[in-house]
Amino acid sequence: MPKWKTIIEPFRIKMVEPLGFTTEKERSDLLKKAHYNLFQIPADKVLIDLLTDSGTSAMSSEQWACLMRGDESYAGARSWYVFEKAVKDLTGYRYVLPAHQGRAAERIFMSVSCGPGKTVIANTHFDTTRANVEAAGSVALDLPVKEAFNFSSAAPFKGNIDIAALKKSISEIGARNIPMIIMTVTNNSLGGQPVSLSNLKEASKVARQNKIPLIIDAARFAENAFLIKLREREQSHRSVIQIAREMFSLADGCLMSAKKDAFANMGGFLAFNDSGWLKKAKELLILGEGFPTYGGLAGRDLEAIAQGLKEIVDENYLSYRARSVAYLAEGLKKHKVPIINPPGGHAIYVDAKHFLPHILPHQFPAQALVCELYGVAGIRSVEVGSLMFGRGKGRDFEPAKMELVRLALPRRVYTQSHVDFIIEVFGFIASRKKFIEGLEIIEEPKTLRHFTAKLKPVRVGGFR
């Protein structure tokens, strides 16, 4: 038999949802009405939604069956035991606490272990993780490897933590002032890039030598484990589940948003070994989430997550997933669209600063591209640039480090022809990109401005 070259979608479709077709005029009006902020566009007016891969997965027929099986008893529901077993089988940790989503697990865990005068170190904190560390009165310190900022380098593990910088920071800050080291796998804030198993081993060694707990932010653990299998030669013969279990064994606990690599639309959990954390964490769980055997989730959700955790390590699925992301990257490169290389696990990040050099950072080139993608074809993406991370206005303007557009691929939702369409749209945009105009903010909230800020085209006369 030949070794088949085409990696197919490893599912067939049983239920479909219509896409939101609109006319060019409708989209232009919608953009104006939304003040050029795509968080304000109704989802049924979006043709292809690449805003996020979080909570947007298509559940399997087995997961839908789980919804019917869910036991909604307040305490000790059967679904809780199914969930607890699935998390323990995967992670090997002794204690499991459910939460309504990843940030709730973060809030509980940071409240238990952080506090004023403490510093949490990470390869890179995801925004909500950072916000929860800071809300608990601590400092969040990111120590990514330098190559993470070199978009053209094909370094395979740009999600790694800088081990030398980690050792230096521990000796400067003092181990007793560091309540935990977090490894975010994959590293969402830096392009969804994976962490290598050898980097995780080194981080674990440093953490254990200094008696600092190592915690995995496991939102995309399976995508990371698969990229380890693909890119780390010594790991290529192992199964993804073996690699994933070893990843968890190197740490003392994990935080997980089940909205990513558990194919769930809602949910999360924390799991760990230390009985010292358990009492306080349970108290906080009951206070904010619910009784410890449901923690903010319906029994049916617990069952669906348990099932999702088993499905996600299927290597037919993971090779289709990695191939879909790589296929989109290859298509964009054909149109000379600059992206972060190599493609990460869940998204492609377009480097808008280089794609639209005529738009300076204070005119939000990445947001301009986000609007163009919607205006031209109804594709929704998200800006990860100066609108999200920049500060101030006019002379006080401080740009973000990068001006990126993230094209996040929901799991099991779109097919190859959808991706072909996205590539075609980019080809069209690339051919007339010099006409794209910048934007300016006309109204913004004090925090997290990208969600609600109002913008307008820089030149009077409309965006398009």
Ligand SMILES: Cc1ncc(COP(=O)(O)O)c(C=O)c1O
């Ligand atoms: C790496 C990572 N950690 C934590 C979270 C927070 O999870 P949630 O959105 O479920 O609160 C996210 C969400 O995108 C994430 O990507």
